[in-house]
Amino acid sequence: MEERHESELAQSARALDDVDRALERLSEGVYGSCETCGAPILEADLAADPTRRVCEQHLALGPERGHQEPVPAD
Ligand SMILES: [Zn+2]
Numbered sequence: 057m058e059e060r061h062e063s064e065l066a067q068s069a070r071a072l073d074d075v076d077r078a079l080e081r082l083s084e085g086v087y088g089s090c091e092t093c094g095a096p097i098l099e100a101d102l103a104a105d106p107t108r109r110v111c112e113q114h115l116a117l118g119p120e121r122g123h124q125e126p127v128p129a130d
Contacts, residue, residue, distance in 0.1 A: 074107035081109070090114055 062070075081087040088097050090111035097111055108115070 071107075077109065078107045 078087065081089075081091075088099075088102060089095065090097060090113075091109045092114045093111060095111040095113070097108055101108055101112070
């Protein structure tokens with residue numbers, strides 16, 4: 057039933073969610089720290105993307121790689 061490609065609405069909803077999370081992190085006092093390793097995120101990067109949640113290293117790994125993926129036993 058779900059469309060594979062995102063509608064503009066879905067994209068907007070996700071952008072809102074990013075802002076929401078950024079505000080949450082601000083209130084928790086962890087804004088500007090990588091949520092995976094806790095390293096400080098560069099100010100220039102935050103200026104470019106205020107909703108940024110991971111450091112450069114983890115950004116390179118992809119935005120949603122914070123969790124462990126199960127390794128298939130082979
Ligand atoms: Zn990191």
